[in-house]
Amino acid sequence: MTSFQEFLHRKAEEQGQSSARERRDEWIAAVDRLTRQIEGWLRESDPEGVLDLIPVTFDKAEKGLGPYKIDGLQVGVGELSARVVPVARNVVGSPRIMGDGARLAGRVDITDGIKKYVLRRVLKDGSETWEVLDDHFGAAPFDRDRLESILQDLLA
Amino acid sequence: MIGTLDEAWRWYEAARETSRTMARLGGKYWDEMPWGGALGRDDSFRLLEATQVEERARQVLDDLEDLCVLLLFSVFEATVRERALTDVSDELPTLRHPALVQAMETLNDTISHGSFYRVLEAYKGLDADLVEEVNQVRRYRNWVAHGRRGAQPDNVGPDVAYDRLRRFLERLALPKPR
Numbered sequence: 001m002t003s004f005q006e007f008l009h010r011k012a013e014e015q016g017q018s019s020a021r022e023r024r025d026e027w028i029a030a031v032d033r034l035t036r037q038i039e040g041w042l043r044e045s046d047p048e049g050v051l052d053l054i055p056v057t058f059d060k061a062e063k064g065l066g067p068y069k070i071d072g073l074q075v076g077v078g079e080l081s082a083r084v085v086p087v088a089r090n091v092v093g094s095p096r097i098m099g100d101g102a103r104l105a106g107r108v109d110i111t112d113g114i115k116k117y118v119l120r121r122v123l124k125d126g127s128e129t130w131e132v133l134d135d136h137f138g139a140a141p142f143d144r145d146r147l148e149s150i151l152q153d154l155l156a
Numbered sequence: 157m158i159g160t161l162d163e164a165w166r167w168y169e170a171a172r173e174t175s176r177t178m179a180r181l182g183g184k185y186w187d188e189m190p191w192g193g194a195l196g197r198d199d200s201f202r203l204l205e206a207t208q209v210e211e212r213a214r215q216v217l218d219d220l221e222d223l224c225v226l227l228l229f230s231v232f233e234a235t236v237r238e239r240a241l242t243d244v245s246d247e248l249p250t251l252r253h254p255a256l257v258q259a260m261e262t263l264n265d266t267i268s269h270g271s272f273y274r275v276l277e278a279y280k281g282l283d284a285d286l287v288e289e290v291n292q293v294r295r296y297r298n299w300v301a302h303g304r305r306g307a308q309p310d311n312v313g314p315d316v317a318y319d320r321l322r323r324f325l326e327r328l329a330l331p332k333p334r
Contacts, residue, residue: 092292
């Protein structure tokens, strides 16, 4: 191993790079699952393909994760569009659903730039679910019906 | 005039709703407004384009959540410092010895202008968990206040900031917002 490689290994260890990379990859995969789920629901709800579904990439940098690129989604019809925007893996607060033992592990917004619905990733006992907060910070599980009502609101 | 957490929260809600209304007006209804009458002669409106109205409203909304956290924490910090000064003043007798007077002035100066992190640390004996919850808000506020440069700390939404800061003030048995 060259001295430069040794230097890089030492720095990576100092910076906790391997755990940061794991957290980052885990978060990117979680958002990927979410956007695939949304795409799947929309393909079922919109079999004629009226909606345009376009991947959008965001540059992020979070403490404990470092800089990373992550994909969201743009959902459009004509000139109207809403975006699924990954906000952060590390989020302060407590889940409103799933009860004791659940913890927050990420935030993704669905927004048209004017109104915003906040999706929060909730982990409990190894399982993952998403809750959605409305304008008055009321929470509900995120499902296909909820997605449709959000898009009806944002694309109105 | 915003002097309490509740007033800061009401400002946030008003700014958000007003901006949304303007964005909607600009985005959907601007061309349908009765421009032939007084509205069309009002300089505040007649030179505005629909896209300008919508774009400005979007600019406000883009940063509003973080500005709300910033505002809430500023109000909170001022309230806690003020309360600490009052508590110290109430608990200490009138000081005469010059050394004690000077020490008191230094203490007051630290509470008024020193590190707020240190001021908060003093309350750890009261509720260490809650102090840490507030510190998470403080760290996010600092990141916003310094231009959101560098890696983002744990994300804090306005609702979470409002809830934590309000609970801290209640824990201190401070008067409820004016």
